Amino acid sequence: xxxxxxxxxxxxxxxxxxxxxxxxxxxxxxxxxxxxxxxxxxxxxxxxxxxxxxxxxxxxxxxxxxxxxxxxxxxxxxxxxxxxxxxxxxxxxxxxxxxxxxxxxxxxxxxxxxxxxxxxxxxxxxxxxxxxxxxxxxxxxxxxxxxxxxxxxxxxxxxxxxxxxxxxxxxxxxxxxxxxxxxxxxxxxxxxxxxxxxxxxxxxxxxxxxxxxxxxxxxxxxxxxxxxxxxxxxxxxxxxxxxxxxxxxxxxxxxxxxxxxxxxxxxxxxxxxxxxxxxxxxxxxxxxxxxxxxxxxxxxxxxxxxxxxxxxxxxxxxxxxxxxxxxxxxxxxxxxxxxxxxxxxxxxxxxxxxxxxxxxxxxxxxxxxxxxxxxxxxxxxxxxxxxxxxxxxxxxxxxxxxxxxxxxxxxxxxxxxxxxxxxxxxxxxxxxxxxxxxxxxxxxxxxxxxxxxx
Amino acid sequence: xxxxxxxxxxxxxxxxxxxxxxxxxxxxxxxxxxxxxxxxxxxxxxxxxxxxxxxxxxxxxxxxxxxxxxxxxxxxxxxxxxxxxxxxxxxxxxxxxxxxxxxxxxxxxxxxxxxxxxxxxxxxxxxxxxxxxxxxxxxxxxxxxxxxxxxxxxxxxxxxxxxxxxxxxxxxxxxxxxxxxxxxxxxxxxxxxxxxxxxxxxxxxxxxxxxxxxxxxxxxxxxxxxxxxxxxxxxxxxxxxxxxxxxxxxxxxxxxxxxxxxxxxxxxxxxxxxxxxxxxxxxxxxxxxxxxxxxxxxxxxxxxxxxxxxxxxxxxxxxxxxx
Numbered sequence: 001x002x003x004x005x006x007x008x009x010x011x012x013x014x015x016x017x018x019x020x021x022x023x024x025x026x027x028x029x030x031x032x033x034x035x036x037x038x039x040x041x042x043x044x045x046x047x048x049x050x051x052x053x054x055x056x057x058x059x060x061x062x063x064x065x066x067x068x069x070x071x072x073x074x075x076x077x078x079x080x081x082x083x084x085x086x087x088x089x090x091x092x093x094x095x096x097x098x099x100x101x102x103x104x105x106x107x108x109x110x111x112x113x114x115x116x117x118x119x120x121x122x123x124x125x126x127x128x129x130x131x132x133x134x135x136x137x138x139x140x141x142x143x144x145x146x147x148x149x150x151x152x153x154x155x156x157x158x159x160x161x162x163x164x165x166x167x168x169x170x171x172x173x174x175x176x177x178x179x180x181x182x183x184x185x186x187x188x189x190x191x192x193x194x195x196x197x198x199x200x201x202x203x204x205x206x207x208x209x210x211x212x213x214x215x216x217x218x219x220x221x222x223x224x225x226x227x228x229x230x231x232x233x234x235x236x237x238x239x240x241x242x243x244x245x246x247x248x249x250x251x252x253x254x255x256x257x258x259x260x261x262x263x264x265x266x267x268x269x270x271x272x273x274x275x276x277x278x279x280x281x282x283x284x285x286x287x288x289x290x291x292x293x294x295x296x297x298x299x300x301x302x303x304x305x306x307x308x309x310x311x312x313x314x315x316x317x318x319x320x321x322x323x324x325x326x327x328x329x330x331x332x333x334x335x336x337x338x339x340x341x342x343x344x345x346x347x348x349x350x351x352x353x354x355x356x357x358x359x360x361x362x363x364x365x366x367x368x369x370x371x372x373x374x375x376x377x378x379x380x381x382x383x384x385x386x387x388x389x390x391x392x393x394x395x396x397x398x399x400x401x402x403x404x405x406x407x408x409x410x411x412x413x414x415x416x417x418x419x420x421x422x423x424x425x426x427x428x429x430x431x432x433x434x435x436x437x438x439x440x441x442x443x444x445x446x447x448x449x450x451x452x453x454x
Numbered sequence: 455x456x457x458x459x460x461x462x463x464x465x466x467x468x469x470x471x472x473x474x475x476x477x478x479x480x481x482x483x484x485x486x487x488x489x490x491x492x493x494x495x496x497x498x499x500x501x502x503x504x505x506x507x508x509x510x511x512x513x514x515x516x517x518x519x520x521x522x523x524x525x526x527x528x529x530x531x532x533x534x535x536x537x538x539x540x541x542x543x544x545x546x547x548x549x550x551x552x553x554x555x556x557x558x559x560x561x562x563x564x565x566x567x568x569x570x571x572x573x574x575x576x577x578x579x580x581x582x583x584x585x586x587x588x589x590x591x592x593x594x595x596x597x598x599x600x601x602x603x604x605x606x607x608x609x610x611x612x613x614x615x616x617x618x619x620x621x622x623x624x625x626x627x628x629x630x631x632x633x634x635x636x637x638x639x640x641x642x643x644x645x646x647x648x649x650x651x652x653x654x655x656x657x658x659x660x661x662x663x664x665x666x667x668x669x670x671x672x673x674x675x676x677x678x679x680x681x682x683x684x685x686x687x688x689x690x691x692x693x694x695x696x697x698x699x700x701x702x703x704x705x706x707x708x709x710x711x712x713x714x715x716x717x718x719x720x721x722x723x724x725x726x727x728x729x730x731x732x733x734x735x736x737x738x739x740x741x742x743x744x745x746x747x748x749x750x751x752x753x754x755x756x757x758x759x760x761x762x763x764x765x766x767x768x769x770x771x772x773x774x775x776x777x
Contacts (some may be wrong), residue, residue, distance in 0.1 A: 202562075210659030211462070213562040213586030213634060218658070282570070283563030327541050327571075329561035331584070 017041075018434065019049045020427075023057035023393060025383060027359030033062065035389040038432030043385055055437070057393050060426055063363045065097025065390030066344065067370035067379050069189070069267055070164070070243060070315030072336070073099070073130070075121060076114070077106025082320040082410045084121035084130060087340070090318070090409035091128045092435040094340040095392035095425040098129035098371065098379045099318075103140070104165040110135035110146035112154035119156035126444030127435050131374055134158040136177045136188060140166045145177060152184035159375040162189035164243055165290075167225060169195050174229060178238035187265075187373060189241040190229055192250070193291065197221035202331060204277040204292040212280060214330065217292045219247040226250050230257035230264050241373055242266040244317050246291040248301035255310045265373050267315040268302050270346035271337055271415055275299075279415070285326045285333030286415050289319070307356040312369045316343045320411020338411040342402060344394060345421035352396070353422060378431070389432040398424035408441065457569040457578040458765055461589045461639035466615060469643055473597050474612050475764035476757070482519065483760055492767055493522035499552040501543070502581070503529040503559040508731060509581050509591075512755070513556045516762035522770075525552070540564060544573035552576045554770055562586035577769040585629045591730050592635035594761040596643055598728065598754050599681055606724045617644030622674045624650045624707060625685030625738055626696075628657050632730045633685060637665050650674045652707060654696045671707055678721035683728040684709050684739045700737055707738070714743040726750050 018035040025031050025043075032046040068091065074082035084101070091099045101118050103109035109118060115132040122130020134151035138144045140163045151158040161181055168174045168190060177188050198221045203209050205216020226242055230253065233240035245251065245266045254266045271289065276296050279287040287293060305311040319336025326333055339346075347366065351357040357365075371380030378388035401420050404412040428436035433445045455468060464472075482490055498517040500510050510526065517524045527547070540559075547555060554577040557565045562584030569578040582588040596616065603619060604611035621640055627633045627649050640647050647665035649656065660667055668674050675682070687707075689700050697703045704710055709727070717725060727739075727748045735741050744751065 205658050207659040207662050210657035210662070211634070213584055213631060215585075216658060283566045284570075324539060324541075328539055329559065329564045329567060331561040331563075332540075 017049055017052035018429070018432075019046060019052040019054045020057045020062065020391070020393065021054055023060050023062035025062050026363055027061045033383065033391065035391070035429060035432050038389055040383060040385055040387050040389045040391075043383065055393070055427060059397065060393040060395050061359050062383055063095070063359065063392045063394065064367040064380055064383060065392050065428065065430060066095045066366045067374065067376060068096055068099040068316050068318070068340065068343075069160070069241070069313055069370045069373055070317045071099040071101055071340065072104070072317070072319045073101040073118070074320060075105060076117060080322050080410075084118065085125045086408060086410050087318070087320070088122060088125045088127040088130060089441055090338075090340040090407060092428050092430065093408050093425060093441060094342070095344050095394060095428055096128050096340060097390040097392070097428065097430045098131060098376050099340075100131045100133050100160055100374050102164045103133045103135040103162060108135050108139050109133065110138050110140070112147065112150040112156075115151050115156040115158050116154050126446075128430060129376060129379065131160070131376055132156045132158055133160045133162050133164070133189070136161045136163045136168050137173065142166060142168055142170055142173065145173070145180065148180055148186065149184060152186060159184070159186050160189055160241070160373070161186055162191065162243065164189065164191045167191050167193040167195060169225070171228060171232070175232050175236060178233055178240065179236045182238055185375060187239040187241050189243050190225065191243050192222045192225035192229065194221040194225050197224075201292075203280050203288070204294050206277065206295060208277045208280055212283070214280070219249050219294070222247055222291055223249040223253055227253050230254070230262050233264055234260065234262045238263065240264045244269050244272065244291055244315065245302065245311055246272050246294050246298065248298045251301045251305040251310055255305070258310065265312040265369070266310070267313045268306055268311045269315060269317045270339055270343045270350075272302055273299065273306065273350040274346055275415055283330050285328065285330055286337070286413050286417065288330060288333050288335050289337050290335040303350060303354070303356055306351060306365060307361070312365065313373065314343060314347055314365050315370070316340050318409070320409050321413050323412055326413050336413065338404070338407070338409050338414045340409060341407050342414060342416050342421060344425060345423045346416065348396060348423040349421060389429050391429040392425060393427040395424045395426050396422065398422070400424055455768060457565075458589050458769060459565050459569055459578065459580045460587045461592050461635045461642070464639065464642060466642055466644075469593070469596070469639060470613065470615060472593055472761070472764050472768060473600060475768060476593070476597050476760045477612050479763040479767070480757070480760040482763075483756070489519050489521060491521045493517070493520040493770055496522045496553045496770055497525065497551055498522045498554045498556060498766060499525045499527055499547050501527045501547065501555050501557045503557070503564070504582070506558050506582065508755070509558060512758045513581060513762050515759045516766055519759070520763055520767060522766070525550075540567065541571070541573050544568055548574040548576065554579060554766060556581045558582045560584055579765060579769065582631055584631065586631050587635045588631040589635045589639070590758070590762055590765060591632050592639040593765070594754055594758040595636055595683065595728055595730070596639055597757045597761050598750050599726070601757075602726050602750065603680065615643045616640060619645040619681070620648070620677060620679040621645050621681045621683060622648045622650060622679040623683045623685065624671060624709070626655045626687050626691065627651045627660065627685070628655045630685050636683065637663055641665060648674050648677070648679070650707065652697055652703070655691070671713070675713070675716060679725060681726050681728055682709065683730075685730065686732060686734055687738045689734070689737065704737055709739045709743045711740045711742050714740060714746070717748065728754060730754070
């Protein structure tokens with residue numbers, strides 16, 4: 001790889017050297033990391049590195065840069081909610097070096113033109129790799145396959161396809177999509193929601209919905225689609241990814257599918273690892289999300305499944321909304337929660353501090369496996385010599401209180417508002433460049449590196 | 455008590471206090487001049503996002519008999535129908551100087567949002583929100599039942615609860631805010647409640663409610679309850695497969711003439727029939743039953759004014775003392 005230089009011929013700052021001193025590698029051994037020319041030049045005990053900027057990483061955990069499989073950046077179309085620029089700033093602050101931008105923009109990302117637009121907006125922003133997700137069907141309408149091949153071979157090199165927000169509910173269309181993406185090493189990421197069982201649904205159907213009088217979103221509407229889809233994936237020999245798994249029953253089905261050797265991966269959101277439908281008693285739409293918050297029993301099953309690998313990855317489902325879409329009646333409110341800037345802290349709280357996972361498993365679930373699912377080159381790699389320098393440094397002993405008005409995302413709809421969370425992202429290195437330093441945004445990558453599929 | 459949002463929030467003491475105050479208000483309603491100066495100079499806004507002439511005029515009569523100024527704000531024909539948000543509407547009412555807002559809304563929890571946000575400081579009365587609650591309806595039902603039981607026992611109703619009473623509530627429990635409010639309130643007051651409905655019209659989770667549940671109306675009636683409350687059933691539910699036909703619904707869960715004939719036994723001597731209205735005659739209740747002297751329907755309407763006077767008086771005078 002050649003050293004990138006900018007147009008003036010001066011050395012771009014990505015070619016600057018950084019010495020990360022005393023980091024705890026995946027929460028284990030204490031090492032120094034030398035970052036040079038966008039790569040990790042050396043790992044170990046490093047006496048000195050002339051000219052290098054020293055970053056004191058004493059007491060910080062070094063993780064591979066986080067990769068989100070499920071982000072809503074809202075651009076094009078809803079720039080009042082979020083833009084690629086603001087969303088990817090939020091991602092960097094959350095420790096991410098790559099995000100997958102879901103297709104439900106306006107226009108929908110169902111053509112090569114739209115995915116290339118999002119891709120180029122991401123490169124121009126320069127905070128993270130923005131990997132566009134292509135729609136499975138035209139307009140997310142669930143009727144006709146979108147031009148998956150054109151999106152796959154576009155400059156955006158799309159590998160993940162999803163109608164997220166809508167379920168590909170027609171079984172024949174889902175079968176065809178699963179088959180078709182095989183030609184491009186793609187994966188179908190399914191939003192599992194049987195539409196007829198969830199018409200008008202407002203919250204988890206159960207004890208709380210009975211009291212609140214809000215139409216229920218039954219667990220079976222998710223589980224029946226997942227059961228169908230894993231059988232379809234087995235039948236046609238395709239890769240299936242299940243978005244935002246939310247119920248204990250879904251976990252059982254995925255566990256069964258994996259035991260049969262079916263190629264399925266599953267995702268859980270930070271909010272489903274912690275929050276329950278008891279919060280809906282407030283009727284505060286900040287707790288309105290799809291799939292809905294479930295019960296404590298579901299939360300515990302999801303945590304266990306993430307710990308034992310039944311659920312592969314944490315995806316934020318970061319879904320910013322303008323305040324007027326949340327400051328209203330529950331039924332009128334938009335569904336979704338922000339998550340990029342709180343995800344790692346919530347995972348630390350729910351999974352690490354509870355003793356269910358160590359930092360190595362966090363790296364698997366938030367970087368290594370997500371980049372494999374999305375086929376993202378140079379992401380989710382080991383922190384070893386010669387690898388691209390995508391590194392997140394987190395201070396696990398820090399404590400902070402969530403204040404949405406101070407976040408980089410435009411969305412103020414964090415369900416964790418007012419909660420004290422553990423763990424703070426101190427620095428994020430994106431291809432050798434610190435997008436975040438001292439817990440604050442630094443600068444975007446001076447020269448976006450090529451983003452290609454593996 | 456600052457707001458009345460749900461009967462679940464009421465202690466037995468709160469509930470009896472409201473019913474006792476309603477007794478005093480009922481005495482006013484029996485006088486030649488049906489008016490008290492209690493809320494003179496105060497403003498009550500009836501904020502109705504859903505059509506409901508019955509409930510709206512009941513609240514209007516209640517507020518006027520307490521000498522309050524009443525503003526009726528119907529969403530239709532107002533800026534709300536042009537897309538104004540609940541927040542902006544609430545802030546407008548705050549700026550106008552509303553002391554209490556009586557809100558009817560199709561969205562469950564809308565009164566709750568008004569009460570807990572800083573959009574408006576007024577006392578909030580839930581006049582029915584979606585399929586959540588309708589607390590003043592439950593209070594007037596409890597008031598009607600308490601008076602009936604006192605009359606039968608020959609004791610005063612003031613200060614009494616409903617201990618020992620058995621109420622059977624029949625119909626579309628799933629979509630009924632009246633049923634929810636009644637289950638919480640009647641049981642808080644010591645009554646025993648049995649819900650009767652086809653399984654499709656009972657919410658998942660009803661087994662956690664403090665009441666019995668049955669699919670069999672005749673078996674429930676075998677217990678000779680003190681009151682049978684028939685809920686309105688919308689014929690359109692048939693189209694969503696909640697039941698196969700109105701004829702089958704009437705046969706199994708309606709209070710038709712044949713079933714009503716069972717009341718002609720000593721065990722049913724003091725059993726009354728309640729209905730929150732509007733009735734669908736011939737579907738959930740026959741005209742014979744609806745027009746019988748067991749029917750409390752018109753007493754319920756009259757008592758509704760007394761109960762709503764009590765609620766407005768208690769909320770707005772409490773607000774006064776808090777200032």
